[in-house]
Amino acid sequence: MKLDIEFTILRLAVLSFVRNGAQAISCGNPFTTPCLGDTDIRYDKSASNALKDQAEIWKNIEGLWKFEFKTYGPDEMPFPPQPIANRERVAYSAFPAFGFQNITFIGSRFYRHRYVFFPPAPAEFCAQPLQEGESNVAYGVCGQNGYAWGLDVYGTSTYEKDGSLKHFGGKENRIVPVDSESYFLNNREGDLLVQDSFVCLGGGCDKGVSTMEVYYGAQLVSFDRFTYTRVDDEDEWLRLIDEAHVKYNITAENQLDVPMKGCVTSNCPLPEDFCQEGDPECSMSPYQEPSASVKGGVIAGFTVLGVALLCIGAYLVHRREMELQSMRIRDRFATRICQNMSLKQSIRQLPPDALAEEFKRIDGEGTLDGKISRQELWDFISSGKAGEMSESDFNALFVAMDADGNGEVDFLEFCSFMGHCDKEFREARKHHGSRADVAIMASKRCSASVVKIPQEVLEEGEESKEEA
Secondary structure (H helix, E strand, O other), X not given: OHHHHHHHXXXXXXXXXXXXXXXXXXXXXXXXOOOHHHOOHHHOOOOOOOHHHHOHHHHHHOEEEEEEEEEXXXXXXXXXXXXXXXXXXXXXXXXXXXXXXXXXXXXXXXEEEEEXXXXXXXXXXHOOOOOOOEEOOOOOOOOOOOEEEEEEEEEEEOOOOOOOEEEOOOOOOEEEEEEOXXXXXXXXXXXEXXXXXEEEEOHHHOEEEEEEEEEEOOEEEEEEEEEEEEOXXXXXXXXXXXXXXXXXXXXXXXXXXXXXXXXXXOOOOOHHHHHHOOOOOOOOOOOOOOOOOEOHHHHHHHHHHHHHHHHXXXXXXXXXXXXXXXXXXXXXXXHHHHOOOOOOOOOOOOOHHHXXXXXXXXXXXXXXXXXXXXXXXXXXHHHOOOXXXXXXXXXXXXXXXXXXXXXXXXXXXXXXXXXXXXHHHHHHHHHHHHHHHHHHHHOOOOOOOOOOOOHHHXXXXXXXXXXX
């Protein structure tokens, strides 16, 4: 039972070591499962969060641009100016309107600043009667003064690291690269949905076109068609903006700062604002590499190794138990023999009939038939002061003496066993003094070359076997 408990403890310890070791090591080595980051860029910590590293299109559209656009209604007719209540927006001619933009990428962050210029509204629009609370002009006089409008858009790369750009303001506000020369924009605010598709034209994306559609619910409200032209020189770009203020007769109070002072419509966002919007450079990604696990083959190998080690350990424990039992039974037997033998001479000088006499003393416990039976040996062991012997130890003693396994011990087997008890006879001598002197030498093997067994003893043994 004790051995079984120890075996179980060892086995659990090995299995626990394998399990805990699997959790402690990193992924992607020869013994563990591959890292998710090897096949899924979202989990790859070494993958860049910079937008221009993730998609070629962002390199192509960065810089200064001028553009013009025309607004159409859902019937694809030019969208006329509309009076807007409460001055929320101002209706001017948008057929065409003009603008300028500056696109900048800094690592994982995106900045787009726009100036948009609307020409003065046509005379027929200005002549229309207005309802209470309506206005047909924001600054100046309808039909005489145009309108300038500034727009800032900010965004960051995403945790997916696929080149997508997320605008501030919601998860659904994204620009997704299609290839190195095009992208698709999707912005939703409540029931209002804006979608825009941009395509580069010409070598190096020096020109571009896009169509921006505006939906309210599922209904198309309007769409704009843009034509973009890159402006390589910043001074030229600033000069064109100044000219637009003059060309469209923008009032002083409506004019935009040129050059741009920070951001057009408000203070530029702070770094913590980008972090709050989910900038992967300064926020926690939901895509974290899970704990590695050991490969199945390695676990099997450890298991086999563990079982082998446990088997070896069990064998060594068992062998030690057998050795202790062997020493124990020889000690009991030697002690009992020493209680009977009182001769002073060495076993080498001991007459053969003295050994035969000791053999007969044990045999005499029963039938005196020239063989020691199991019961006779038990009676002999139990009758002295050698101490108690367990049943299992006694069975092991008898098996050790009964060399041929026929269930009886003859004189030769008796002498042979005596030859294995050297150490035990020496120990017995400590307790029995001079009476054990000859027992020490009796531990030597009783072979024909040391002790010449009388012929009559051998014949007596042979006759006993024939009678059996």
